[in-house]
Amino acid sequence: MAAPWWRHxxxxxxxxxxSAVSETLWPVTGRSASSSGFVPGLVGGSSEPGNEVKPSSQxxxxxxxxxxxxxxxxxxLPVAALQPLCCRSxxxxxxxxDPFTLxxxxxxxxYDDIKKELFVSRTELKSLCDYYFDGRGxxxxxxxxxxxxxxxxxxxxxxxxxxxxxxxxxxxxxxxxTASLVHDDVIDGSDARRGKQSLxxxxxxxxxxxxxxxxxxxxxMALARIGNITVVKVLSQVIEDxxxxxxxxxxxxxxxxxxxxxxxxxxxxxxxSLIANSCKAVSILVNSDPxxxxxxxxxxxNVGIAFQLVDDVLDFTSGAExxxxxxxxxxxxxxxxxxxxFACQQFPExxxxxxxxxxxxxxxxxxxxxxxxxxxxxxxxFLARRYCQEAIRQVSLLRPSPERDxxxxxxxxxxxxxx
Amino acid sequence: xxxxxxxKMFAAACxxxxxxxxSSQRTLSLFSSTGSSSWTKVVSDAEKIVGYPTSFMSLRxxxxxxxxxxxxxxxxxxxxxxxxxxxxxxxVYDSKNNLQMRxxxxxxLSKAAGPNHAAADVLAQDMVSGIYPSQRNLAEIVxxxxxxxxxxxxxxxxxxxxxxxxxxxDMEFGNKMAVLSGDFLLANACTGLAQLNNTEVVELISSAIxxxxxxxxxxxxxxxxxxxxxxxxVTSWEEQTFLTHxxxxxxxxxxxxxLAKHDKQSQTLAHLYGKHLSLGHKLNSDLQPFVKGGxxxxxxxxxxxxxxxxxxxxxxxxxxxxxxxxxTTLRNQxxxxxxxxxxxxxxxxxxxxxxxxxxxxxxxxxxxxxPSSEARAALENIAFAVxxx
Numbered sequence: 001m002a003a004p005w006w007r008h009x010x011x012x013x014x015x016x017x018x019s020a021v022s023e024t025l026w027p028v029t030g031r032s033a034s035s036s037g038f039v040p041g042l043v044g045g046s047s048e049p050g051n052e053v054k055p056s057s058q059x060x061x062x063x064x065x066x067x068x069x070x071x072x073x074x075x076x077l078p079v080a081a082l083q084p085l086c087c088r089s090x091x092x093x094x095x096x097x098d099p100f101t102l103x104x105x106x107x108x109x110x111y112d113d114i115k116k117e118l119f120v121s122r123t124e125l126k127s128l129c130d131y132y133f134d135g136r137g138x139x140x141x142x143x144x145x146x147x148x149x150x151x152x153x154x155x156x157x158x159x160x161x162x163x164x165x166x167x168x169x170x171x172x173x174x175x176x177x178t179a180s181l182v183h184d185d186v187i188d189g190s191d192a193r194r195g196k197q198s199l200x201x202x203x204x205x206x207x208x209x210x211x212x213x214x215x216x217x218x219x220x221m222a223l224a225r226i227g228n229i230t231v232v233k234v235l236s237q238v239i240e241d242x243x244x245x246x247x248x249x250x251x252x253x254x255x256x257x258x259x260x261x262x263x264x265x266x267x268x269x270x271x272x273s274l275i276a277n278s279c280k281a282v283s284i285l286v287n288s289d290p291x292x293x294x295x296x297x298x299x300x301x302n303v304g305i306a307f308q309l310v311d312d313v314l315d316f317t318s319g320a321e322x323x324x325x326x327x328x329x330x331x332x333x334x335x336x337x338x339x340x341x342f343a344c345q346q347f348p349e350x351x352x353x354x355x356x357x358x359x360x361x362x363x364x365x366x367x368x369x370x371x372x373x374x375x376x377x378x379x380x381x382f383l384a385r386r387y388c389q390e391a392i393r394q395v396s397l398l399r400p401s402p403e404r405d406x407x408x409x410x411x412x413x414x415x416x417x418x419x
Numbered sequence: 420x421x422x423x424x425x426x427k428m429f430a431a432a433c434x435x436x437x438x439x440x441x442s443s444q445r446t447l448s449l450f451s452s453t454g455s456s457s458w459t460k461v462v463s464d465a466e467k468i469v470g471y472p473t474s475f476m477s478l479r480x481x482x483x484x485x486x487x488x489x490x491x492x493x494x495x496x497x498x499x500x501x502x503x504x505x506x507x508x509x510x511v512y513d514s515k516n517n518l519q520m521r522x523x524x525x526x527x528l529s530k531a532a533g534p535n536h537a538a539a540d541v542l543a544q545d546m547v548s549g550i551y552p553s554q555r556n557l558a559e560i561v562x563x564x565x566x567x568x569x570x571x572x573x574x575x576x577x578x579x580x581x582x583x584x585x586x587x588x589d590m591e592f593g594n595k596m597a598v599l600s601g602d603f604l605l606a607n608a609c610t611g612l613a614q615l616n617n618t619e620v621v622e623l624i625s626s627a628i629x630x631x632x633x634x635x636x637x638x639x640x641x642x643x644x645x646x647x648x649x650x651x652x653v654t655s656w657e658e659q660t661f662l663t664h665x666x667x668x669x670x671x672x673x674x675x676x677x678l679a680k681h682d683k684q685s686q687t688l689a690h691l692y693g694k695h696l697s698l699g700h701k702l703n704s705d706l707q708p709f710v711k712g713g714x715x716x717x718x719x720x721x722x723x724x725x726x727x728x729x730x731x732x733x734x735x736x737x738x739x740x741x742x743x744x745x746x747t748t749l750r751n752q753x754x755x756x757x758x759x760x761x762x763x764x765x766x767x768x769x770x771x772x773x774x775x776x777x778x779x780x781x782x783x784x785x786x787x788x789x790p791s792s793e794a795r796a797a798l799e800n801i802a803f804a805v806x807x808x
Contacts, residue, residue: 119629120629120633121633122633122636122637124636125632125633125636183598183602186574186594186595186598187594187595187598187599189577189591204576204577204578205574205575205576205577205594206574206575206576207636209571209574209598209601210571210632210635210636213568213571213605213628213632214629214632214633214636216605216609216628217625217626217628217629217632218625218629220609220612220621220622220625220628221622221625221626221629223621224618224619224621224622224625225618225622226618227618228618229613229616229617229618232612232613232618232621233610233613233614236609236610236612236613237610237613239605239606239609239610240606240607240609240610242606243485243599243602243603243606244485244603244606246599246602247485247599247603250492250599
């Protein structure tokens with residue numbers, strides 16, 4: 001069994017990083033690091049997620065080695081800690097602005113504005129559509145969008161203030177996200193979300209599907225009204241990615257390496273694509289430089305993947321009350337997420353369970369036990385941390401601003417959240 | 420898991436036909452219920468005008484891996500009662516009636532409106548058979564949206580099926596497939612719309628999607644079998660019907676004009692044609708049980724059908740309830756033949772017939788404003804056919 005992940009950080013510090021690097025990333029496997037596409041985001045590259053996966057570990061290690069910020073222990077890098085899940089700030093806290101506070105002024109009316117877009121005369125349909133726009137969501141996507149918009153505005157020599165189109169994108173992002181949640185709950189048969197009964201639980205599946213369709217159409221109209229066809233294209237792609245991501249969950253891969261790649265790709269499509277493309281969209285509105293747009297996209301993408309990885313961890317480690325929805329939910333749906341995939345390397349019994357999607361009696365419980373016994377959770381968290389580091393690296397390329405710093409701070413909040 | 424060619428063909432079959440819903444009460448596809456040979460001729464002539472059989476539209480999307488995957492799963496629904504399987508069954512049944520009328524009309528209208536000489540240099544596309552590529556894509560997108568909703572309509576409320584565990588699992592599974600396929604089609608429609616490079620069109624068609632949702636929602640909400648809708652009059656019937664059955668076609672026609680940068684007047688006329696045609700067709704479809712001579716067919720009709728709604732408005736609520744009572748058997752079931760006879764004896768059918776002619780004429784009026792052409796003639800024929808019984 002491999003050493004806990006934080007030990008690898010201390011090894012870095014000591015400079016024994018060449019072997020440690022490969023061990024850190026594939027710590028559990030005794031074999032050579034030949035798994036493909038483990039950490040697509042880290043190698044940078046174009047906005048096409050598919051292009052980034054580098055199958056050869058040689059290339060991977062090389063680019064890692066050449067990426068100074070990830071290897072050389074700078075004073076700002078996290079010091080070895082005793083608690084694996086603790087987050088550390090990369091700047092002194094006084095300097096950092098809290099993302100939530102900073103984004104507050106732009107978002108106070110967010111939910112009310114969204115409700116205004118849901119222009120429907122039938123009162124019942126209206127209540128369905130408004131159901132999740134009650135301010136109880138985390139609103140993390142709109143927060144990222146407005147902070148990124150402001151950071152980009154500053155970077156582009158404009159005042160930090162949001163352009164109307166950028167504000168609209170924050171709304172649209174939340175609307176698209178919510179529409180997909182509504183449909184996902186029907187697909188998954190979920191009866192609770194955000195601390196209350198799911199829409200389909202209250203009104204039935206037929207109406208829930210229609211409500212989701214309506215929110216989507218409203219989002220689409222708002223998107224068109226911004227008047228920028230490129231932005232429309234970028235965000236429409238998200239809608240397609242969301243569905244494709246959902247489809248990806250229908251199938252399973254037999255090969256272990258393929259499984260992880262599949263998992264990360266699915267994670268991109270279902271979670272990161274929306275954030276990445278919203279960031280890109282706000283950048284398009286203020287800056288025509290493709291490199292700047294790419295920075296925004298990469299930040300969004302890496303944060304998005306990290307966000308989902310942490311979410312997958314929380315599904316194992318958190319109790320139901322905190323989440324607002326039941327935990328071990330993924331296992332119960334037959335889904336093998338990060339912690340399970342890592343645990344599988346230590347407990348091969350999980351292979352068969354994964355292939356049959358935890359459908360046999362007792363599978364869910366046994367799998368859960370295996371995961372908690374293994375270091376699957378720690379490994380997944382570590383991976384999330386790597387993605388956050390890349391996100392930080394990207395956004396640091398922008399001109400300094402409180403918003404940029406808040407985006408950096410946000411990555412830590414993503415890592416340390418408990419719901 | 421790779422998808423074999425055979426599976427892909429099956430998938431294409433399953434989903435191409437989805438628009439041919441064979442739900443027991445009503446046919447949702449435009450024009451599929453008329454059944455006369457002159458009708459088929461009108462359509463095939465029209466298809467020649469636009470350059471290819473429109474029944475092959477959207478095939479590209481249907482052959483995707485995702486939908487092939489769904490189709491394989493749909494096989495598991497065989498033997499269950501999930502509505503999605505019904506829609507699939509219709510395909511095997513017959514392809515003669517397998518029409519993509521909305522798409523066809525959009526194509527015809529595009530052709531009838533002709534090239535835009537004023538803006539010829541602005542449009543960077545070449546016309547093929549007198550239709551711009553963007554207009555063809557729009558036609559395809561419209562069919563995608565229509566199909567998506569047919570599929571989404573197939574979602575069932577699980578609470579109604581919780582009695583038996585086995586059945587419940589089937590319904591859950593069928594729902595999952597229905598939601599996913601519908602979403603896939605809608606997502607493709609969205610990306611397709613974006614590719615048209617026209618934000619006004621995106622907004623217009625998105626609003627049509629919203630309209631359809633509202634229409635279906637209201638239909639579901641108030642279509643109790645005992646027809647206890649309160650006070651639906653002609654105007655609200657038209658508004659409601661427009662949402663469900665007219666908005667998509669009307670706004671697509673309008674959008675086709677926008678894409679070719681035709682003037683506001685053309686846009687309005689196109690919209691009117693689509694709107695009146697849809698309303699006329701819905702009336703035609705609703706009237707079928709009331710004007711057909713045929714005896715011995717299993718008779719059933721919706722209590723929201725136009726003749727019934729108008730009948731109810733004419734005779735008033737009290738007499739309507741009497742009629743319902745009289746048509747209810749001792750086993751508390753509705754005797755449709757009896758109710759049919761009652762409705763026929765009053766003026767509801769005549770009202771519906773008159774309204775149908777009205778809309779057919781309005782459609783004709785709108786299309787005649789376009790320059791004379793083969794395409795226009797085809798659209799006129801379609802408008803005529805709507806008022807034929």
